[in-house]
Amino acid sequence: MKQFTRKMYICAAAGIIFAATLFFPLPGAKAEPDKHEIEAELNEMFKARAEALIHPYPESINKYYLPEKASQMALQHEHLREEYVNKWAEKRALKLTSSESSIRIIRQSIVEDKARISLVQSHKVGYVYINKVMQEQVFGVGTRHFLTLKKSEGRWKIAREWYLDPLDENPAKIADGPEGIAPAVRAKSEPTDGQKYKRKRAVHYANKYAGAAWGAGNKHHYNKKYLDYTGKGGDCTNFASQVIGDPEEGGGLNMAGGWRYFQNSGGTQTWVQTDAFSNYLTRSGYGTLIAKGDYHHIVTPSQKYPGGAISQLQAGDLIGYILRHNDTDHFSVVVGFDDYGYPLVNSHTADRYRVPFDLGWDRDTKYQLFHIKD
Known part of the structure; x- marks a missing residue:
């Protein structure tokens, strides 16, 4: 939300x-x-x-x-x-x-x-x-x-x-890049499943249930197993949690602590609310925060990340978007890279399918790059 x-x-x-x-x-x-x-x-x-x-x-x-x-x-x-x-x-x-x-x-x-x-x-x-x-x-x-x-x-x-x-x-x-061009951050590659995180399944889930967006599967419908929180503040975090946590089709991370979904009552605060989910990713050990900053910061090469911090993302990882007051306002799922190597994301509210990760955002947006551990 x-x-x-x-x-x-x-x-x-x-x-x-x-x-x-x-x-x-x-x-x-x-x-x-x-x-x-x-x-x-x-x-x-x-x-x-x-x-x-x-x-x-x-x-x-x-x-x-x-x-x-x-x-x-x-x-x-x-x-x-x-x-x-x-x-x-x-x-x-x-x-x-x-x-x-x-x-x-x-x-x-x-x-x-x-x-x-x-x-x-x-x-x-x-x-x-x-x-x-x-x-x-x-x-x-x-x-x-x-x-x-x-x-x-x-x-x-x-x-x-x-x-x-x-x-x-x-x-x-609109944010400027370091060289006035989109950075080619990663070659296209197929995601692979790890021991704990089924990355390939997570990406498939994100593509199947991307809702009304052109290209999405499931006849443009969300997964009916889960409540739709669009009218309650937004469904983006609920969707991101499904992608990494659904046990049957998604990434299969174990629901633990306060991060759970109940069929009769819906998701916990950590499951559906952006800030709570952001904090849970690192606190639980499920995710690592690669970097946090504006567009220029995450795409500019550094000694630690010669390809820019964004080059460390893989399909199946997550991006948080911060608009104000250092609070996370949106989540999207990295589902791959275009032929040039630019990161593409899926999300809910509004629905996106393989959209360049920064399209629809501006130079004041700060990005949280989360790598989900395999």
Whole structure:
């Protein structure tokens, strides 16, 4: 729990209240009319927004929004998102090459010219390294959207929207690398199981249960054995605990001390809460804190780590993210490295599948690099 970004902290309470109202039908809601029309228009909207990530021309998506304040705020978020992702790519000497979206409508309630929609988006993004001869690399994100649509000039348009965005950050605050390029920190290799920690199984678990993110398995569903803590502050730590501790499919570390999950009541504080889990990893002896610091600190070569501290991570290790007050706010699972050697992570809330580890974060973020002992 506790992994909302700065913007998420500001809008989370209002957003959750707004989102909750969408699960209840509007008074006098129609059963079927307009549903197919709305689905077609939503598919068009989300396809256009995905394409705008590669070709960020404002006019390409402006037509899907109303001139009202709430609608224009939602539009501004999309433009800032486009700017952030493209500036991040520039800082890492990358070029975005493809962006594809699919949506699944969960609920919709329609009355006359107004509709409330909840849907899940799976988004696939491709990139290549500039001046490097290698194939396109791909990652996936998954988001849950709550929208109010209004019909205007014969088209359904976005009146307001709320979602937890894994690519939401300030374009002006992207961290610089030591050489202005993404560091190639580790060659690709297959994880292997140790005596205590089944690292290969842990990575497989992280990929299978990465939720709504494009590329995830299990038909984009979480593991139903575990409660979903998304509505209780976030599910990232619950997911990280599952990855390293699930006895059947995950890493199989023994549940011990206060780090446990009970089928009837859920996880203990150490299992689901970021700071408690962070402290437990080192206190229990299950993990070693390789390094802690901002982006520049962990990627810069040193006498101790000639490839930078981040080069010591292996698939199946964990990264904690600190936003403020030295408290851990998020956890992700290292699931491998792209063809260039850049670390890729999976996480919940929002869902990520093989995403570059620092995408969606800024220069003020501090990273905790945890190696899980085999």
